[in-house]
Amino acid sequence: xxxxxxxxxxxxxxxxxxxxxxxxxxxxxxxxALRAPSASLAALSLALGVDLPDRPKSAASRGTRHAFWLGPxxxxxxxxxxxxxxxxxxxxxxxxxxxxxxxxxxxxLVSGARVEDVLSAGCPQDLSLEAFPVGACSRTVLGKIEIxxxxxxxxxxxxxxxxxFSDYAFTLLTEAARDLSS
Amino acid sequence: xxxxxxPYCQEERPELEFRHAGEAxxxxxxxxxxxxxxxxxxxxxxxxxxxGITHERWRHVHGCGRFFNAVRDTVSDRFVTTYKAGEPKxxxxxxxx
Numbered sequence: 001x002x003x004x005x006x007x008x009x010x011x012x013x014x015x016x017x018x019x020x021x022x023x024x025x026x027x028x029x030x031x032x033a034l035r036a037p038s039a040s041l042a043a044l045s046l047a048l049g050v051d052l053p054d055r056p057k058s059a060a061s062r063g064t065r066h067a068f069w070l071g072p073x074x075x076x077x078x079x080x081x082x083x084x085x086x087x088x089x090x091x092x093x094x095x096x097x098x099x100x101x102x103x104x105x106x107x108x109l110v111s112g113a114r115v116e117d118v119l120s121a122g123c124p125q126d127l128s129l130e131a132f133p134v135g136a137c138s139r140t141v142l143g144k145i146e147i148x149x150x151x152x153x154x155x156x157x158x159x160x161x162x163x164x165f166s167d168y169a170f171t172l173l174t175e176a177a178r179d180l181s182s
Numbered sequence: 183x184x185x186x187x188x189p190y191c192q193e194e195r196p197e198l199e200f201r202h203a204g205e206a207x208x209x210x211x212x213x214x215x216x217x218x219x220x221x222x223x224x225x226x227x228x229x230x231x232x233x234g235i236t237h238e239r240w241r242h243v244h245g246c247g248r249f250f251n252a253v254r255d256t257v258s259d260r261f262v263t264t265y266k267a268g269e270p271k272x273x274x275x276x277x278x279x
């Protein structure tokens with residue numbers, strides 16, 4: 001009998017839906033941590049098919065591919081179709097460093113009318129629409145761990161979190177959601 | 183919670199995202215192998231630790247990850263201004279309000 005290894009996500013099967021928010025694990029995605037000087041941006045944008053943002057706290061998307069500005073020369077690229085992004089970067093023959101971190105991170109999707117309140121239980125940033133508009137992205141803190149927060153819609157956030165911290169993040173968010181709904 | 187302005191993110195961010203990184207503008211001697219023990223001690227160990235205005239390095243460790251410099255009042259804990267690493271000490275008169 002053939003033995004087939006099944007890959008398990010760290011948050012598989014976990015979700016919470018209350019009248020305040022819905023918290024669920026995101027589908028697996030491929031990710032790279034990209035470092036590059038500004039001179040390489042144009043070629044890398046072309047190779048990746050998404051314009052790398054150069055403004056703080058911004059993100060760019062095309063289809064299922066997203067580029068998050070993390071620092072002046074640092075981006076997190078995500079492809080929800082799980083395309084190999086390292087191969088895509090090879091098309092750009094300019095100075096850059098890309099490291100595949102697909103399995104280092106996992107993502108949590110939080111949505112609902114009170115999503116800002118739930119996130120604010122652990123995130124110290126101002127998450128109002130004026131300060132953190134749709135499409136904004138920032139590396140920040142959730143409780144005692146580091147996350148990358150991305151606002152996909154007015155009441156919809158994606159939280160990129162390190163795999164080994166994902167249980168902590170998920171539990172913190174579900175506890176916050178239960179506090180709000182009771 | 184204190185809000186600290188990161189000169190790279192160009193925005194005020196909560197202090198939890200930052201980490202203190204010692205005194206700023208400590209210049210490493212170019213002839214480090216030639217200087218005396220006393221001179222090395224002064225460079226390596228001695229810090230001003232003033233009461234009042236001080237220049238410090240800070241790092242936006244849970245944000246953009248960059249080191250930058252800050253002018254802070256050690257009495258009131260007020261951040262007078264922040265500026266990018268490598269920039270000269272700012273003239274402070276313009277920031278006194």
